[in-house]
Amino acid sequence: MGEHDKVGGSTDTERVQFGQPRRYLIDIDSMATNQLFADCVVVGAGMAGLRAALEAAGRRNVIVVCKGSLEDSNTWKAQGGIASVLNEDDTFESHIADTLKTGCGICDETTVGQVVRNGPALIRELRQWGTQFDLVDGHIDTTLEGGHSRARIIHAHGDETGRAIAETLIETVKNTPGIKVIEHFFTVDLLTDEENRCCGIVGMDKDRGLQIIWGANTILASGGVGQLYRETTNPGGATADGLAMAYRAGAVLRDMEFLQFHPTTLYVAGASRALITETLRGEGAYLLDTQGQRFMKEYHEAGELAPRDVVSRAILAQMRKTESTHVYLDIRHLDKGFFAKRFPLISDLVESFDIDVAHDLIPVRPSAHYMIGGVKTDATGRTSIENLYACGEVASTGLHGANRLGSNSLLEGLVFGTVAGEAVSTGRKADVTSMKHPAMHYSIPHSDRSRLDAADVRNALRALMWRNVGITRKAQPLTEAQEIICFWHRYVMDKVFDAPDGWECQNMLAVSLLMAHAAELRKESRGVHYRMDYTQTDDEGFKKHIELVRGR
Numbered sequence: 001m002g003e004h005d006k007v008g009g010s011t012d013t014e015r016v017q018f019g020q021p022r023r024y025l026i027d028i029d030s031m032a033t034n035q036l037f038a039d040c041v042v043v044g045a046g047m048a049g050l051r052a053a054l055e056a057a058g059r060r061n062v063i064v065v066c067k068g069s070l071e072d073s074n075t076w077k078a079q080g081g082i083a084s085v086l087n088e089d090d091t092f093e094s095h096i097a098d099t100l101k102t103g104c105g106i107c108d109e110t111t112v113g114q115v116v117r118n119g120p121a122l123i124r125e126l127r128q129w130g131t132q133f134d135l136v137d138g139h140i141d142t143t144l145e146g147g148h149s150r151a152r153i154i155h156a157h158g159d160e161t162g163r164a165i166a167e168t169l170i171e172t173v174k175n176t177p178g179i180k181v182i183e184h185f186f187t188v189d190l191l192t193d194e195e196n197r198c199c200g201i202v203g204m205d206k207d208r209g210l211q212i213i214w215g216a217n218t219i220l221a222s223g224g225v226g227q228l229y230r231e232t233t234n235p236g237g238a239t240a241d242g243l244a245m246a247y248r249a250g251a252v253l254r255d256m257e258f259l260q261f262h263p264t265t266l267y268v269a270g271a272s273r274a275l276i277t278e279t280l281r282g283e284g285a286y287l288l289d290t291q292g293q294r295f296m297k298e299y300h301e302a303g304e305l306a307p308r309d310v311v312s313r314a315i316l317a318q319m320r321k322t323e324s325t326h327v328y329l330d331i332r333h334l335d336k337g338f339f340a341k342r343f344p345l346i347s348d349l350v351e352s353f354d355i356d357v358a359h360d361l362i363p364v365r366p367s368a369h370y371m372i373g374g375v376k377t378d379a380t381g382r383t384s385i386e387n388l389y390a391c392g393e394v395a396s397t398g399l400h401g402a403n404r405l406g407s408n409s410l411l412e413g414l415v416f417g418t419v420a421g422e423a424v425s426t427g428r429k430a431d432v433t434s435m436k437h438p439a440m441h442y443s444i445p446h447s448d449r450s451r452l453d454a455a456d457v458r459n460a461l462r463a464l465m466w467r468n469v470g471i472t473r474k475a476q477p478l479t480e481a482q483e484i485i486c487f488w489h490r491y492v493m494d495k496v497f498d499a500p501d502g503w504e505c506q507n508m509l510a511v512s513l514l515m516a517h518a519a520e521l522r523k524e525s526r527g528v529h530y531r532m533d534y535t536q537t538d539d540e541g542f543k544k545h546i547e548l549v550r551g552r
């Protein structure tokens, strides 16, 4: 396979080397670069990063960086809510069982228990800090969602849960001494010393230029990968940077074939794919095909409340059957006043396209939504690299297995952000003054190869991923995707860029290749990974994780 060669590894761990095996994306000369120091550097300011920073801050000084403004995160966009056992008629065992069932046999049961059981206390803490979850009769209101056997999804401001939580965390961080936040700081790479211990980050500060931030510990909380796909619910910043930099640094990545597609995003040609939360189906919305027929019961006994992967594939199949670009959500039978109050964000969105939900149907189709795979961690958020932690969507903690139960990701970010922050706070190597900062020199030879236009490559890559590494997969398109990406690699990965656009393109190429490769390796269907050439789940061969590590 040309420059994409397997170079060894055990049955469960593949070592993959591709393109130029470059350790860093840019030249580094620490003596000539601005430097900052922190006990703990946090990359990312969503749920996971901010919660980690708050936990670490009690005993450590913390620098949080984010590539855009504090509002640019998947967390800010989260709508439906956060799952937790808060009702008397609900139990931890039930939430654990639902999570395990959805995860299709490869969840880490200890992690599932850890996340579920720690949820309620951390949610109470969010309330104390100021998040106003919606109430009925003085109690937190809970909703049902696909895959949950009890109503346990709590929400805030209707469908603006993510924003409400993010605002609380941002405010709390601002009022906490010992945390410095740097917005518009693009982290290019994680720095490692000669023994491959993480010692901070290098990145581009919009105002101050290239900077090194030395950190006794680094917490990676850089979120998801949705922008690798043409159709996605994720905001523009979700370009897989954290996964790519962790991979370059030698961290173990796991479950990279598992990418969750959200079944229902608004389909209006030319508009971005805004998510329409599945709690709308939880509240009674139907799915209709373009011929006006309800079809979900043909695919799953739970109908509209089937797990996401089932609904996404059913919609795709029904679109093919009816030769349409979309299906519809029908809420004409629901009370319009209730809809506007319960889902203000979606209500405004559909109105802005002149859709009157009392009379009109809402056109929807699936989009890339949530990265299940990520940087492998243990129960304290530790990665395979010393002094490097990961939490939130960038991490693979083992909670989701092969499929994520809706509203479990905010919960995971909350719990594992706390856990990683705590590990840094109480760990031995938490003080930057005790750390030896290596002088860092790295230079990249000039390449004479032709230059491709990074913006063009990015667009073509997103279309390729949607087509060949999408909701349904097959050997030949997966091989073709890797060959095409390897071709782009040759002309893009040998260059040195000096701005985020180029680095993002390099990161997107690197991570796309890993995802296509892992999808090819898993010759079965499980959870969100559906192979048309291996439609059955093969417990004998694949009830395991696939781990990818950079070849050396």
Ligand SMILES: Cc1cc2nc3c(=O)[nH]c(=O)nc-3n(C[C@H](O)[C@H](O)[C@H](O)COP(=O)(O)OP(=O)(O)OC[C@H]3O[C@@H](n4cnc5c(N)ncnc54)[C@H](O)[C@@H]3O)c2cc1C
Pocket (backbone or CB within 6 Å): 043, 044, 045, 046, 047, 048, 049, 065, 066, 067, 068, 072, 073, 074, 075, 076, 077, 078, 079, 080, 081, 082, 083, 161, 162, 185, 186, 187, 188, 221, 222, 223, 224, 233, 234, 235, 237, 241, 242, 275, 369, 370, 391, 392, 393, 394, 406, 407, 408, 409, 410, 411, 413
């Ligand atoms: C539209 C939408 C709706 C959703 N609804 C729900 C829901 O209802 N319930 C639920 O549980 N989950 C939901 N999710 C998923 C959930 O929002 C995310 O999984 C979760 O918020 C991820 O949190 P995080 O802290 O890991 O990452 P994010 O919130 O995405 O934060 C990532 C941070 O990393 C920073 N970053 C990234 N790269 C770099 C870089 N190179 N340098 C510096 N900083 C960088 C970003 O700037 C950002 O601050 C939804 C997601 C979307 C997109």
